[in-house]
Amino acid sequence: xxxxxxxxxxxxxxxxxxxxxxxxxxxxxxxxxxxxxxxxxxxxxxxxxxxxxxxxxxxxxxxxxxxxxxxxxxxxxxxxxxxxxxxxxxxxxxxxxxxxxxxxxxxxxxxxxxxxxxxxxxxxxxxxxxxxxxxxxxxxxxxxxxxxxxxxxxxxxxxxxxxxxxxxxxxxxxxxxxxxxxxxxxxxxxxxxxxxx
Numbered sequence: 001x002x003x004x005x006x007x008x009x010x011x012x013x014x015x016x017x018x019x020x021x022x023x024x025x026x027x028x029x030x031x032x033x034x035x036x037x038x039x040x041x042x043x044x045x046x047x048x049x050x051x052x053x054x055x056x057x058x059x060x061x062x063x064x065x066x067x068x069x070x071x072x073x074x075x076x077x078x079x080x081x082x083x084x085x086x087x088x089x090x091x092x093x094x095x096x097x098x099x100x101x102x103x104x105x106x107x108x109x110x111x112x113x114x115x116x117x118x119x120x121x122x123x124x125x126x127x128x129x130x131x132x133x134x135x136x137x138x139x140x141x142x143x144x145x146x147x148x149x150x151x152x153x154x155x156x157x158x159x160x161x162x163x164x165x166x167x168x169x170x171x172x173x174x175x176x177x178x179x180x181x182x183x184x185x186x187x188x189x190x191x192x193x194x195x196x197x
Contacts, residue, residue, distance in 0.1 A: 007034035024119040037064040045113040052111035054104045059086030061115045066095040073097040114139040120147045148190035167195040
């Protein structure tokens with residue numbers, strides 16, 4: 001599958017229903033998700049691998065990893081509503097993904113690769129830290145998205161855990177007007193995708 005084909009397929013994913021602002025539930029744009037997934041695929045971190053998606057939301061990374069030939073895919077999210085949508089998306093695309101309603105702190109399933117878009121920490125400071133900690137506990141390789149302004153902290157935190165931040169790429173993450181406190185029709189956020197080994 002070509003990256004553009006993956007992007008087009010992921011555009012058909014169903015979005016959050018009644019998203020929770022405290023969980024920062026914004027669907028990852030398909031153009032970003034497909035680029036991250038294809039990067040992981042080209043690095044031999046998806047095909048035939050056991051992939052973990054922490055804070056899986058509607059299943060964008062989970063379903064995409066299945067499409068790229070992951071050996072197994074497990075998605076965890078604390079939101080029952082999000083997991084219900086993720087299961088619908090997996091069914092619609094014929095993706096064999098196991099989703100579980102679970103606080104990621106309680107996840108125990110180990111995998112080869114974690115691919116995730118944790119909360120950026122806009123509503124709760126350092127909300128991404130437990131995701132990083134758990135991903136590094138469960139997987140040898142981690143692909144994760146974070147606010148661009150936190151790149152220094154993220155690098156320091158990863159190195160303090162004895163891991164290496166070996167790659168990063170910047171994106172403009174478009175957040176549409178979703179909640180009543182949003183004052184603009186849309187807002188672009190500078191984010192980084194990092195690879196940890």
